[in-house]
Amino acid sequence: MHRLWRTVRLGLGNLLLHPLRSTLTVLGIFCGVASVIVMLAFGEGTSYTAQQRIRALGSTNVIVRSQKPPESARAGAGRSFVIDYGLTYLDADRIRESFPTARVLVPIREIVEDVRFEERRAKGTVVGTVPWFLEVANQKVGVGRFLTAVEMERQGNSCVIGPRIAADLFPYQDPIGRTVKVRSLYFRVVGVMAEGGEREIEGVRIAGGENAVYIPVTTARSWFGETLVKIGSGSREMERVELHELDVQVASLEDVLPTKRAIEEMLRRTHPRGDWIVKAPLNLLQAAEQTKREFNRLLGSVAAVSLLVGGIGIMNIMLASVTERTREIGIRRALGARRRDITLQFLVECVVLAATGGFLGTLVGVGGPILYEALTKTILIVTPWSVGMALGISVLVGIVFGLYPAQRAARMDPIEALRHE
Amino acid sequence: MPRPIVEFRGVTRAYSMAGETVYALRDVSFTVEEGDFFAVTGASGSGKSTLLNVLGCLDRPSGGTYHLGGRDVSRLSDDELSGIRAKEIGFVFQSFNLLPQLSVLDNIEVPLFYQGIPPEEARARSRELASRVGLGDRLGHRPAQLSGGQQQRVAIARALVNEPLILLADEPTGNLDSASGAEVLRIFDELNRAERTILLVTHDETVAAHANKRLVLGDGRVLRLEEGIRA
Numbered sequence: 162m163h164r165l166w167r168t169v170r171l172g173l174g175n176l177l178l179h180p181l182r183s184t185l186t187v188l189g190i191f192c193g194v195a196s197v198i199v200m201l202a203f204g205e206g207t208s209y210t211a212q213q214r215i216r217a218l219g220s221t222n223v224i225v226r227s228q229k230p231p232e233s234a235r236a237g238a239g240r241s242f243v244i245d246y247g248l249t250y251l252d253a254d255r256i257r258e259s260f261p262t263a264r265v266l267v268p269i270r271e272i273v274e275d276v277r278f279e280e281r282r283a284k285g286t287v288v289g290t291v292p293w294f295l296e297v298a299n300q301k302v303g304v305g306r307f308l309t310a311v312e313m314e315r316q317g318n319s320c321v322i323g324p325r326i327a328a329d330l331f332p333y334q335d336p337i338g339r340t341v342k343v344r345s346l347y348f349r350v351v352g353v354m355a356e357g358g359e360r361e362i363e364g365v366r367i368a369g370g371e372n373a374v375y376i377p378v379t380t381a382r383s384w385f386g387e388t389l390v391k392i393g394s395g396s397r398e399m400e401r402v403e404l405h406e407l408d409v410q411v412a413s414l415e416d417v418l419p420t421k422r423a424i425e426e427m428l429r430r431t432h433p434r435g436d437w438i439v440k441a442p443l444n445l446l447q448a449a450e451q452t453k454r455e456f457n458r459l460l461g462s463v464a465a466v467s468l469l470v471g472g473i474g475i476m477n478i479m480l481a482s483v484t485e486r487t488r489e490i491g492i493r494r495a496l497g498a499r500r501r502d503i504t505l506q507f508l509v510e511c512v513v514l515a516a517t518g519g520f521l522g523t524l525v526g527v528g529g530p531i532l533y534e535a536l537t538k539t540i541l542i543v544t545p546w547s548v549g550m551a552l553g554i555s556v557l558v559g560i561v562f563g564l565y566p567a568q569r570a571a572r573m574d575p576i577e578a579l580r581h582e
Numbered sequence: 583m584p585r586p587i588v589e590f591r592g593v594t595r596a597y598s599m600a601g602e603t604v605y606a607l608r609d610v611s612f613t614v615e616e617g618d619f620f621a622v623t624g625a626s627g628s629g630k631s632t633l634l635n636v637l638g639c640l641d642r643p644s645g646g647t648y649h650l651g652g653r654d655v656s657r658l659s660d661d662e663l664s665g666i667r668a669k670e671i672g673f674v675f676q677s678f679n680l681l682p683q684l685s686v687l688d689n690i691e692v693p694l695f696y697q698g699i700p701p702e703e704a705r706a707r708s709r710e711l712a713s714r715v716g717l718g719d720r721l722g723h724r725p726a727q728l729s730g731g732q733q734q735r736v737a738i739a740r741a742l743v744n745e746p747l748i749l750l751a752d753e754p755t756g757n758l759d760s761a762s763g764a765e766v767l768r769i770f771d772e773l774n775r776a777e778r779t780i781l782l783v784t785h786d787e788t789v790a791a792h793a794n795k796r797l798v799l800g801d802g803r804v805l806r807l808e809e810g811i812r813a
Contacts, residue, residue: 163701178683492679495640496740497668497696499661575640579679 165505172510175482183514186478189471190518190558191525194551197464198526198543204460205542206530208453215449217299218360218442221414223263223421224367225256225407225428229400230436243388246436247402255431256409256424262416267294267408269368270381272389276326276374277342283329285322287343288373289381297410298360298369305337305352313377316384320348325371327353341374346384348376362440368406417443468554471518472562475511479566483507490570491578500571507570511563512556519555523548585652587748587779588614588637592646593656595632595802606632608802609646614748614795619774620781621790624799630783631752633799637781638671638750639663651747668696672741676753678733680725686712686736687721693744711739715769731762738769742778749773751782755789767792 176183218224227247253268270289275282294300295307303324312319320341327336336350360369388401411420421441428437483490490503498506527548530541595607607629614620624630635641636648639655642663648656655666672693673679680689687708694704712718715735717728725733734754741749751770755763771792774780784790798805 164695164698167695167701174683488679489681492681493692493696494664495638495667495673495679496693497664497744499664499696501661502664502696576635579640579675 165509168506168509169513172506172513176510176513182478186474186514187518187521189474190468190515190555191471191522193464193467193471194519194522194555195525195529196467197460197551197554198523198547199529199541200460200463201457201547202526202530202541202543204453204456205544205547206540208449208456209542210540211449211452212446214358215442215445217357218362218367218445219297219299219408219410220443220446221411221417222297222442223409223411223417223424224362224440224442225252225409225424226365226367226438226440227402227405228436228438230434243399243401245401246434248404248407248432248437250403252428252431253404253407255427256407259427260409260411260420260423262411262413262420263409264412265293265297265408265410267291267297267406267410268378268404269294269406269408270378270385270403271368271405272343272381272385274343276322276330278330278339281330283326283372285326285343285372285374286370287381287385288368288375289378289385290368290375291378294369294375294408297408300357300369301355302352303355304335305350307352308375308377313379316380317377318346318348318380319351319376321352321354321375322350323354323371323373324356326374343374344385348374362442362445365438365440367440368408414443417441464554468558471515471555472558475514475559476562476566478514479507479511479563480569482510483566483570486570487573487578487581490573491575491581494573494575495579503571504564504567507567508560508563511567512559515555515559515563516552519552522555523552526551584615584617586613586615586649587618587651588612588781589649590646591648593636593643593648594645595629595636595641596644605802607636607643610799610802610804611646612797612804612807614779614781616779617774617777618779618781618795619770619793620779621793621796622781622783622799623785623787623790623796624805626785627801628799629802630785630799632802634750634752634783637748638673639666664696668693669744670747672744672746672749674734674737674741674749674751674754676756678725678730678737678757680733680736680740682725685722685724686717686728689725689736690740690743692740697744707743708739711743712736714742715739729762730758731765734758734762734766735769738766742773748779748781751780753784753786754782755784755786763789 225248229244230246253266256263257266267290272287274285274287276285291313292308292310295302302321307321308319322336330336330341331339336353339350340347341350359371360367387403388399409420411417418441421439425439493503527543530543533539534541590610590612593607593610594605597604597606610633622630622633632641636643643656647654650666650670655663658666681692690708690711691704694707709721712721715738717732717735720728725736728736754766758766767789770780790796794810796808
């Protein structure tokens, strides 16, 4: 054991004889290891953030949304007519009856309207929904409370506002208990939602978000009606939509995709115009996991290449060193060094170089993300296995790329080596 | 009856060069006994270097046998020969062959390291030998900071540190000025008086005159063996 330790010390001494050369060699491995750890941390962090966002959409949800049927897009200019499309309460009943695994069903109506408070106004989306929307959509109330069953039953005029609406309308006041105005209707604010970002799946925006104004769905239906008027340039377009969205929550993850397919099948029969779209956050999660796998594969090859380059650097410097130290090898052999003593001596130098690079790379690879996270609030996750792997691989690189030069040194004929100038 | 240290019996060393067999040593037989100061001389190309390589277990004979300290070492494996070199042989080279990056003390220690001697003991022995060759005050110096004569004295200390059966010296004074050379030879004489067995290869008559036995090589053969030449 003391022999190995002394070989390590000897190796360190030899490496310090050429500080610049050793530093440059270490740099190769250092860059490889640091970049592997940092990139893995980015990958993990990004995937974690994505998964959090997708989970917030509800991984057991199937979301059915109304969309304007494709053929109605060509609305005649200057004419006014009513486009009637989308999901109905009948669809909601059908889904409830046909899918026993669907635990919860959330009907949603959306009306885009200005929301006013005294002199202020904000662009909002009135979302008529049910009290259990909160749970199904994984939303959180920041201040106050969400809508109640009683309010829904009585078509109450309470509302819960999104955080951006709250910020726009009530920069100085506490919004709770105040009354906001939508069209000519007044709603009392009972709660403000927590920040949660925009909600969308594969480019389709879904209900909820920073500027939503939640009111009971019953209130929305009886006070706002089902016809929305959009005034475009020279045209007056009216849309009649009963429900904009139906959130179906199933009992388990396994039920998500079959339920989604069955709902699509049903809607294809009952709504042949294609005025609907079905999305599942689970698909996103799967896509995110797929992306992560691909990213890791890409990263793996980048890491392999950078460590290969580092390894070649070590091999290069060691081959030069072996040639330079031919005479030393001869002397040591004459003084009783066995072949394996010479192999070990050079191998130890390679491993010391590689491990130093690996260690410094780990320091930067772990410290860098912490600093970056503190400065930018991006989430980076340094996984312990990535550190272990990077260190292990750097030592392995030292051994693999050092073995050939070391054996070349050991195989030298001591007599020839002694004669070497 | 002094114990034989080196016994060469019909030793041959042949190389094949471009398909032809070239003999560097042919049927060489001689004995070095304990306490001998043995000189090998001969013109260049006479086989002195090959003989020294075989003696030093850096090379193996192609034919014949070589016993070192009573043990047949002519058919040993590479690792076994390394072991013999570490324990039984002390080398002194013409060009000193110290390791430039190591201090005087570390240089002297090298053979002990390969023998697996614990560091404390190795340190103590190296110190003692350094002071015996008069370099006790230069333990931390690098070889480049020493004169040629001092370097050769370090090399002698290194060759003796493992208490070898025989000290092999290859033109030990060849790279030295006459004063340093005389000092090295004085050390050799002193060692020999203390019953140390020494074999040196030289073409310098005045150096060879220090020996009590002399082997003259020519064209790989023993031309003559002179004994009792020293008064």
